[in-house]
Amino acid sequence: xxxxxxxxxxxxxxxxxxxxxxxxxxxxxxxxxxxxxxxxxxxxxxxxxxxxxxxxxxxxxxxxxxxxxxxxxxxxxxxxxxxxxxxxxxxxxxxxxxxxxxxxxxxxxxxxxxxxxxxxxxxxxxxxxxxxxxxxxxxxxxxxxxxxxxxxxxxxxxxxxxxxxxxxxxxxxxxxxxxxxxxxxxxxxxxxxxxxxxxxxxxxxxxxxxxxxxxxxxxxxxxxxxxxxxxxxxxxxxxxxxxxxxxxxxxxxxxxxxxxxxxxxxxxxxxxxxxxxxxxxxxxxxxxxxxxxxxxxxxxxxxxxxxxxxxxxxxxxxxxxxxxxxxxxxxxxxxxxxxxxxxxxxxxxxxxx
Numbered sequence: 001x002x003x004x005x006x007x008x009x010x011x012x013x014x015x016x017x018x019x020x021x022x023x024x025x026x027x028x029x030x031x032x033x034x035x036x037x038x039x040x041x042x043x044x045x046x047x048x049x050x051x052x053x054x055x056x057x058x059x060x061x062x063x064x065x066x067x068x069x070x071x072x073x074x075x076x077x078x079x080x081x082x083x084x085x086x087x088x089x090x091x092x093x094x095x096x097x098x099x100x101x102x103x104x105x106x107x108x109x110x111x112x113x114x115x116x117x118x119x120x121x122x123x124x125x126x127x128x129x130x131x132x133x134x135x136x137x138x139x140x141x142x143x144x145x146x147x148x149x150x151x152x153x154x155x156x157x158x159x160x161x162x163x164x165x166x167x168x169x170x171x172x173x174x175x176x177x178x179x180x181x182x183x184x185x186x187x188x189x190x191x192x193x194x195x196x197x198x199x200x201x202x203x204x205x206x207x208x209x210x211x212x213x214x215x216x217x218x219x220x221x222x223x224x225x226x227x228x229x230x231x232x233x234x235x236x237x238x239x240x241x242x243x244x245x246x247x248x249x250x251x252x253x254x255x256x257x258x259x260x261x262x263x264x265x266x267x268x269x270x271x272x273x274x275x276x277x278x279x280x281x282x283x284x285x286x287x288x289x290x291x292x293x294x295x296x297x298x299x300x301x302x303x304x305x306x307x308x309x310x311x312x313x314x315x316x317x318x319x320x321x322x323x324x325x326x327x328x329x330x331x332x333x334x335x336x337x338x339x340x341x342x343x344x345x346x347x348x349x350x351x352x353x
Contacts, residue, residue: 001214001217003208003209003211003214003215003218004214004215004217004218004221005218005221006205006218007056007202007205007206007209007214007215007218007219007221007222008052008218008219008221008222008225009222010201010202010205010222011052011056011198011202011205011218011219011222011223011225011226012222012225012226012229014194014197014198014201014202015048015194015197015198015226016229016273020229020230020233021251021269021270021273021274022101022104022105022248022249022250022251022252022270022274022316023233023237023244023249023250023251023252023253023254024101024104024248024249024250024316024317024320025190025320025324026230026233026234026237026250027176027177027237027244027250028176028177028178028179028186028320028321029178029179029180029186029187029189029190030044030183030186030187030190030230030234031173031176031234031237031238031241032173032174032176032177032178032179033173033174033178033183033186034170034171034173034174034238035166035170035238036183037173037183037234037238038231038234038235039183039184040183040184040186040187041187041227041230041231041234042227042231043184043187043188044187044188044190044191044226044227044230045223045224045226045227045228045230045231046223046227047187047188047191047223047335048191048194048195048222048223048224048226048227049219049220049221049222049223049224049227050220050223051191051195051219051223051335051338052195052202052218052219052220052222052223053216053217053219053220053223054219054338054339054341054342054345055070055195055199055202055203055206055219055338056202056203056205056206056215056216056218056219057206057212057215057216057219057345058070058073058074058203058206058341058345059202059203059204059205059206059207059208059215060206060207060209060210060211060212060214060215060216061206061212061345062207063207063210064203064204064206064207065204065207066204067199067200067201067203067204068080068084069203069207070199070200070203070204070206070207071083071084071087071199071200071203072084073341074334074337074338074340074341075337079337083333083334083337084288086196086330086331086333086334087196087197087199087200087334088285088288089327089330090193090196090197090327090330090331091197091281091282091284091285092281092282092285092304092308093193093323093324093326093327094193094197094277094281094327095277095278095281095282095285095304095308096308096311096312096319096323097312097316097319097320097323097324098121098274098275098277098278098281099118099121099122099125099278099308099309099311099312100114100118100312100313100314100315100316100319101249101270101274101316102117102118102120102121102271102274102275102278103115103116103117103118103121103312103316104117104248104249104315104316104317105117105249105252105267105270105271105274106120107248108247108248108249108252108253109249109252109256109263109264109267110267114313114315114316115313118309118312118313119309121271121274121275121278122305122306122308122309122312124275125275125278125279125282125305126301126302126305128275128279129279129282129283129286129298129301130298130301130302146269148229150251150255150262150265150266150269151229151232151233151236151251152232153258153262154233154236154251154254154255154258155232155233155235155236157236157254157257157258158235158236158237158239158240158254159235159236159239161239161240162239162240163242164241164242169238169239169241169242172241172242172245173238173241175245176241176245176246177317177321178321179320179321179324179325179328180325188328188332188335189324189325189328189329189331189332190328191335192327192328192329192330192331192332192334192335193324193327193328193330193331194331195331195334195335195338196327196330196331196334197281199334199338200284202219205218206218206219233251236251236254237250237251237254240254240257243257248316248317249270249316251266251270252266252267252270255267282301282304282305282308283301285304286300286301286304
């Protein structure tokens with residue numbers, strides 16, 4: 001069970017920074033559809049659990065020591081490299097959104113120009129990767145329980161301080177920008193871009209145990225926890241739609257409503273999660289391009305960061321709605337490949353029995 005919890009924790013950590021810490025992602029992919037968004041949350045939880053279970057199981061079966069073993073198994077020799085490229089594109093896209101998210105946080109909390117906030121985050125990420133400051137990354141990872149704690153505080157606050165009727169909130173929610181025209185498509189797209197970013201790490205985590213059931217249980221548990229968190233944030237945003245409508249960082253706005261100090265704490269936690277996700281995605285991407293940590297890898301890190309910073313100037317809300325949606329459609333290719341891989345596994349097991 002300990003290994004299952006470890007796999008589940010890693011799965012949740014992978015998605016939190018890129019997937020819903022700011023609240024903007026949940027707003028566009030779920031809350032903007034009103035009350036029916038609850039069904040979207042349930043669908044997302046089921047898909048997350050299934051994909052997490054399958055990816056961790058593949059890692060365990062293959063005893064992977066490299067993400068490529070699992071990706072090439074899923075896609076085969078011909079399609080495996082295509083999936084690997086697709087994942088690299090998604091990782092870079094998430095890094096861009098993280099830089100933009102930092103700019104939006106600094107702007108909303110401290111009235112700084114978004115470009116200045118994005119630049120500060122870009123510099124922090126570059127220096128971390130150049131110095132290989134693993135201790136900082138480990139420290140940031142330890143903040144995860146605090147982020148979840150803040151989310152629960154926001155939920156309780158939102159539910160007990162509702163100022164409008166459900167029908168009024170539903171109308172207001174549907175006026176917000178949506179990532180897709182239908183709640184079901186939106187839920188699938190949300191899972192799609194997140195799983196594309198986390199697939200490699202899930203496969204590697206599955207490879208750390210020979211216990212296939214523990215790997216499957218960990219992936220499924222992580223997916224279930226993600227679904228619960230999505231539902232909780234969705235409900236919190238819906239309940240306070242009159243406050244969070246139109247803002248870049250909805251969870252930050254909720255925190256500020258409780259007390260300025262809570263807002264400051266939330267901004268620090270958000271920036272920490274954004275930083276952690278940006279460092280992680282750019283590091284994985286750089287390692288894919290340059291195999292060894294040498295001078296060339298440092299140059300690649302700087303170039304990727306500069307391009308990412310330039311792209312982040314488009315704006316956080318726009319990037320979440322447009323870039324994440326494009327990445328979601330790309331990620332659907334990976335989801336189809338994972339489902340087909342699961343079918344192969346079931347057929348193989350049936351023959352053995």
